[in-house]
Amino acid sequence: MNFFKLSPRDALLMVVFAAVVLLAPIWMKPFGAAYPDLLQKFAIFGLFAIGFNILFGLTGYLSFGHAAFLGIGSYTTVWTFKLLSMNPIPAVIFGTLVAGLFAVLIGFVSLRRTGIYFSILTLAFAQMCYNLAYSVLTPITNGETGLRVLRDDPMLLDKALGVVQEGSPIGSFFGINMRGYPAFYFCAVILIIGFFISLRIFRSPFGLKLRAIKSNQNRMRYTGFNTRPYLLWAFVISGMYAGMAGSMLAVTDPLAGAERMQWTASGEVVLMTILGGVGTLIGPMLGAVLIKYFENIFSAFNESALHDMFSFLPSWLETVMVTVVHPFVGEGWHLTLGSLFMVIVIFLPGGLVEGATRLFKRRKSDGVTNKNSGSEN
Amino acid sequence: MVGNIVLNIQNVDKTFGGLQALSNVNMQIEEGKIHAIIGPNGAGKSTLLNVCIGRLEPTSGTVRFDGEIITGKAPYEINQAGVVRVFQTPEIFPELTILENVMIPALAKRDGAFSFNPFKSMSDETDIFKEAELVLEDMGLIDQMYDHSGSMSRGDKRRLELAMGLVQRPRLLLLDEPTAGMSRADTNATIETLIRIKERGMTKVIIEHDMHVVFSLADKISVLAQGAIIAEGAPDEIRGNPKVQEAYLGGAH
Incomplete structure (x- = not known):
């Protein structure tokens, strides 16, 4: 078994993906998104969605509770910072593993049901985690204040190795502070x-068996497969991706709060995956970038910015435009997201990737008829 | 001379509420033979097959495969033991290609009920690919093997269904009306295929309405009527049996 062997097409895909991710600080500039905080979010939520897609895209099981793993990853990471070291490597490893452990438990119970009942069970578990983090588990999660790293935390490993940090504690990759672009590149490498x-x-x-389970689970059973462990593995893997994403959230900003586990966060990753294209390789990543981009751009607009934008219009028209657009931006940007989501689901049920494929096919068939030439591909 | 008994159905009863679907069914399937089960609609033929593959549990009685009780086992365990069913209404993976549809049962045969190999590549599975290719060649589906199976014609889907069963090289193949809804030409082609694979020593149980199919294939016939076996024997004996003619053949002609 050769771990790194890929077909030529996949190798190309991998190279292009890595290049696009690593060069993001350059080509994102014209879009006004080339600042590290946002780029970090792209990478982190892209990873979250890619992992979610392994469950939802391949098996068709729609989990509404994956934010729980995101939160667990964050809390574990902050605790690793507090107890062991500000180095992000052990923090990410522990965050991923602990989230995976929780995924085994939650998956084992939830996967006893399919369809809507499975979704409801995962939602219930996630809400339980969220409420526990706010109430009973306050000693571990620090409740509403959120869990943060303090200067006098033990950090045993760092103390043993004599690593000393000035100022407020921050993730440090062998001396490189996990802020700004270094933090983005850390996330980017993990994303790749x-x-x-x-x-x-x-x-x-x-993966093929998972897709077959999505297509016809009953047939899989009569074909000789015990489908339960397959589903559990898919669930655990996607839970570990979520934990890793949560870990990186805490690496780039060493603070963990329970709001990260709320059901809206679980819903967001579902939106990302559907928007980009369920079951496709790059779709979830596209969806994550699009949503985080719009969140950032649209939520930044306020009324005065809108007035500036439409100032070239006659003042009565300016007022009308501002009134019409205002509910869609700033705090109301979810309205834009909702509309976008509806348009995609109605006209492009396969998401952005389907849109791109259709466009590509049309241009290709146009080309064939124009040139009246034979087959390509 | 009785050969090795592969499937032994003993005193099987099945009731659905007040309805007696099967009553005290006893049947022995011999190794390497084609055993047909015929009977009018509602006689309990499909129920009997469902009991054999673990979809239904009998109210009482046992089914033994190779001497081991399989009643109460999960469908995947029964499949792994070597009992494969070909469904009447095509049960395929419509989102996958024809080739993938056949590679999946081949993987089940090789890897067992569960194997975790996320870093293996399908493109390295040349053995599985060759096995699937061979069966698809046999079924005349090789030219379209990269097409999506969901858009196949019904007749082609049924052939794919058969291919999915055959690729597992089961000890016992249960066929539920393999030619129902097929044209005469397709039916004959299927009969030819089944005769061809008979030489490979696969034991087969066939449920069939089409008398032409039954009498050209079967070594032994059991006649089921109202959940009970009313006659059993070689095709010639069955043809001449007045009880059978009354219950089944008489009604049909």
Whole structure:
């Protein structure tokens, strides 16, 4: 078994993906998105969605509770910071593993049901985690204030190795502070690894079996497969991706709060995946970038910005335009997101990737008729 | 001379509420033979097959495969033991390609009920690919193997269904009306295929309405009427049996 062996097409995809991600600070500039905080979010939520897609895209099981794993990853990471070291490597490893452990428990129970009942069970578990983090588990989660790293925390590993930090504690990758662009590149590398693993899963017999379960689970049973462990593995893997994403949230900003586990956060990753294209390789990443981009751009507009934007119009028209557009921006940007989501689901049920494929096919068939030439491909 | 008994159905009863679907069914399937089960609609033929593959549990009685009780086992365990059913209404994976549809049962045969191999590549599975290719060649589906199976014609879907069963090289193949809804030409082609694979020593149980199919294939016939076996024997004996003619053949002609 050759771990790094890819078909030429997949190798190309991998190279393009890595290049696009690593060069994002350059090509994102014209879109006004080339600042590290936003780029970090793209990478982190892209990873979250890529992992979610392994469950939802391949098996068709729609979890409404994956934000719980995101939160668990964050809390574990902050605790690793507090107890061991400000180095993000052990923090991300522990965040991923602990989220995976919780995924085994939650998956084991939730996967006893299918369809809407499965979704409801996962939602219930996630809401339970959220409420526990706010109430009973306050000693661990620090409740509403959120869990943060303090200067006098033990940090045993750092103390043992004599690593000392000035100022407020911040994730530090062997001396490189996890802020700004270094933090983005840390996230980007993990994202690329995560994408590679997802690609391998898609191309594996395991991935094929998961797609067959989505297509006709009953038939799988009569074909000789015990489908339960397959589903559990898919659930755990996607839970670990979520935990890793949560970990990176805490690496880039060493603070964990319970709001990260709220059901809206679980819903967001569902939107990302559907928007980009369920069951496609790059769709979830596209969806995550699009949503985080719009969230940032649209929510930044306020009334005075709108007045500036429409100032070239006669003043009565300016007032009308501002009144019409105002509910869609700033705090109301969810209205824009909702409309966008509806348009996509109605006209492009396969998401952005389907849109791109259709466009590509049309241009290709146009080209064929124009040139009246034979087959290509 | 009785050969090795592969499937032994003993005193099987099945009731649905007040309805007696099967009453005290006893049947022995011999290794390497084609055993047909015929009977009018509602006689309990499909119920009997469902009991054999674990979809239904009998109210009482047992089914033994190779001497081991399989009643109460999960469908995937029964499949892994070597009992494969070909469904009457095509049960395929419509989102996958024809090739993938056949590779999946081949993987089940090789890897067992569960194997975790997320870093293996399907493109390295040349053995599985070859096995699938061979069966698809046999079924005349090789030219379209990269097409999506969901858009196939009904007749082609049924052939795919058969291919999915055959690729597992089961010890016992249960066929539920393999030619129902097929044209005469397709029916003959299917009969030919079934005769061809008979030589491979696969034991087969066939439920069939079409008398032409039954009498050209079967070594032994059991006649089921109202959940009970009313006659059993070689095709010639069954043809001449007045009880059978009354219950079944008489009604049909």
